Amino acid sequence: MSALEPADEARLADAYRRCEAITRAQAANFFYGIWLLTGERRRAMCAVYAFARRIDDIGDGELAREEKLRRLEGEARALAAIVPAGADALQGAGSAATATAAAASVLAANRSTATAKATDKATDPVMIALADAHRRFLLPPDALSELIEGVRMDIMGVTYEQFDELVPYCRRVAGAIGRACLAIFGLREGARGDAGEAERLADDLGVALQLTNILRDVREDAVNGRVYLPAEDLRRFGLLADGGGVNGERAAVLLAALDDPLQAERLAALVRFEAARARMWFERGLALTRMLDRRSAACVLAMAGIYRRLLARIEAHPQEAARRRTSLPAREKAWVAVRGALGVRA
Secondary structure, eight states, rough: OOOOOHHHHHHHHHHHHHHHHHHHHTTTTHHHHTSSOOOOHHHHHHHHHHHEOOOHHHHHHOOOOHHHHHHHHHHHHHHHHSSSSTHHHHHHOOOTTTTOHHHHHHHHHHHHHHHHHHHOOOHHHOOOHHHHHHHHOOOOOOOOOOOOHHHHHHHTTTOOSHHHHHHHHHHHIHHHHHHHHHHOOOOGGGGGGHHHHHHHHHHHHHHHHHHHHOOOOOOOHHHTTOOOOOOOHHHHHSSOOOOOOHHHHHHHHHHHHHHHHHGGGHHHHHHHHHHHHHHHHHHGGGGGGGGSHHHHHHHHHHHHHHHHHHHHHHHHHHHHHSSSOOOOOOHHHHHHHHHTTOOOOO
16 A cells, blocks of 8 residues: 555545544434444445435435436546546456456556545545545445436436335445445455355345335425335235326325325335335345454444334334334434444344
């Protein structure tokens, strides 16, 4: 690893501090797990989170659709600028299990060049930190690009008829981040031959987290004209007539159901059904912890544990969860993080 000039070191340190500040202020559920990691991994996770937060904010903002798409394209170009030459070899390989040693060598040879460009020329602290995180941990460029494509789906108002159509979206906006985090965690000595399986489990865990987000934000999303719950499930529980319409029509139907006591039990049954589905994805994804070192596993247990408790609360009180956003108090999150540090599921 080549040394940076003092000015570059100061700029990089400031960039990481900015990313850590963003994470501390906005990562209400992930903060507790991230802070269980060692310093270098923690900083890299904050860089990934800060980038993901920026992309999400573009999608959730109040700008016109065309402006949102333009900004996403700008972020995609900025991301491409910090991916070193030769990354396409790994991107085409599809997983860490099939990436060749030669391609990894190409990446390693270009790491210092990519960081020098980022620290010498970039003024964006998030991209400076992300470039350095990529240099240190070889973040999978396709994963971060998939996040942008997932948010693009939001902006374009993509609807989901069946659950199998929702899964790819969940993999893009959450599973892809799980795969980026896996690069930072690394695998313990005895699990390195199962890198492909680890990626699949990280992806599964991301799906579980996103399903929980969807249930937590049902009302908020409907107010904003979005419905992620598959139309076939809305019909199954008598909340949607045949056809289903576009997002706006589904959102109006769902908002009416949220405020209709006669349909409250139908909606509660739907929430319980989706929560049970999310629990299955958690059970699969949490097998990843057996493949990580102690501190990385603790981080995953803490983050997933907070979401599992959030999901349990939603499942236990589905009507209340449908009326307002469910959250956990800070002391409960801290308790879950302590259990994660001890290697215990919460």
